[in-house]
Amino acid sequence: MSNAAASMDGAPRRTTVVIVGGGPAGLVLGLLLARAGVAVTVLEKHADFLRDFRGDTVHPTTLALLDDLGLFDRFDRIPQSLIGRVAFPGQDGEDVVLADITRLPLRHRYIAMVPQWDLLDLLAEAAAAEPGFTLLTEHEATGVVRGGGRVNGVEYSSPGGTGRILADLTVACDGRWSTVRRAVGFPTQEFPIGFDVWWYRVDTPGRLGESLLPRMKGGHGAIAIPREGYVQIAAIGKKGTDAEVRARGIEALRSQTAELLPELKDYVGSIASMDDVKHLDVRLDRLRRWHANGVLCIGDAAHAMSPVGGVGINLAVQDAVATARLLATPLRNGLLAGPRSGRILARVQRRRMFPTIVIQGMQRLLHARVVMPALDGATIRPSARLVALLRRVPILTAIPALLIGVGPRPERAPGWARRRP
Structure with a gap:
């Protein structure tokens, strides 16, 4: 530089x-x-x-x-961490895969974190x-x-x-x-946007899974991104409430995280203070x-x-x-x-x-x-019919994966810019 x-x-x-x-x-x-x-x-x-x-x-x-x-x-x-699937918890206790990038005919079938x-x-x-x-x-x-x-x-x-x-x-x-x-x-x-995001991390022993884990419950939401040695959390809340979130304090945030992501309940103490929580005005x-x-x-x-x-x-x-x-x-x-x-x-x-x-x-x-x-406060879960369809015809999970992993009208490097390794 x-x-x-x-x-x-x-x-x-x-x-x-x-x-x-x-x-x-x-x-x-x-x-x-x-x-x-x-x-x-x-x-x-x-x-x-x-x-x-x-x-x-x-x-x-x-x-x-x-x-x-x-x-x-x-x-x-x-x-890096490799993410191949986006999954939601199913009512039967098993995750429901909604987007599976590993099914796409690509050179690299994952998102690298x-x-x-x-x-x-x-x-x-x-x-x-x-x-x-x-x-x-x-x-x-x-x-x-x-x-x-x-x-x-x-x-x-x-x-x-x-x-x-x-x-x-x-x-x-x-x-x-x-x-x-x-x-x-x-x-x-x-x-118009009615929500904001708060980013923070929860330290974990090793890596917890290979899927993005979106969770919604009790008027709160979070997306957990598993990485080596920690999970990165994107907590979702209503726009304009950052002052309230910080006033409630770190213990409230730890409890909310454990409720949304029970697999992290033993590790939420690693969120040291609200100074470690970054607010994104969406x-x-x-x-x-x-x-x-x-x-x-x-x-x-x-x-x-x-x-x-x-x-x-x-x-x-x-x-x-x-x-x-x-x-x-x-x-x-x-x-x-x-x-x-x-x-x-x-x-x-x-x-x-x-x-x-x-x-x-x-x-x-x-x-x-x-x-x-x-x-x-609504309970958001994939319908039983959709869950049954995705489990019976899992190739359908490639459709949302295409939007997330590739997007419409992907671009390729021009020939004059290409190099061998």
Whole structure:
């Protein structure tokens, strides 16, 4: 990584593409464009990637991408947990598998649970091997540079002071609270959300199972993600209640966890304090326009996703792959430096809006039919008829697995970006 100032003499630095945000979408896009021979600079406001990333899911399509980029062997050496199934407890005491990724005809039939900083370090190291790639850490975008009817780059602050980076294309990959997204003022469609999520971990001896374990009971919900030596918990509660949750205290949270997940009752004491519980303000929205001359939003900067299904990271990575494939040649030919670059950038939105609408529609349906009724006290279980059908015809579990593990309109790495291990 580099945290050098953008220019030794204070003059604006120039590159072909400046990417704001060093998350999965930003680093995948930076790596791919650098392999296409495009000069690219990524701005990351933190000093490193060691932050709380909550879900940390790497889906089968992203695993295939790492294969194609020649990075899978290095990724596979990172300690990880493999999730092949999503299951609910059945009334007969046996789990009911609702989504089985192991039944899909894929190279990697699982979701890998990996601390996201390990994945980002891997991507950054691979990108740093490309001559046109620069990563500037501790550089926070504070606004955009405008002129000639277009966006011409970004303004930033860093430990060395403030400055500008000028570019043919500015790409916002800086999440749901995107600085670039706010600066350009694209119109947004927001969807109402009635719940939030609280993330924490319960230490366990070894690993408890290979399935995601969603549980709903008594107006509370939780999803347990088994990992080696601990279980990561996403507790679900009504929006606007964070102060109440914290006022009830750690003992109430431990009791709630033990009630929802009895297999963890002997270990909930490992939740040390409410300081270890991280609140996520859940949002669901999407931009009506992702682009203007010289600027493009992708990933959460274009469409903030609910954590339901854990599909937001996969969608963002797919956005990045499509963006690189569609824009590498125009960027090399200087076609995005002109006043009408928005027409070319529109190709990305046309390609990626459909999967965004499908996934958000699936999430909204689950919010309305499962999450909110459960938080209102309803008992949510698969019907006896559905359980019988899934046990009699288990291949049906591949259908929801396809939505979760692959998603609509998956993207493949362009040929020019592929490498052998």
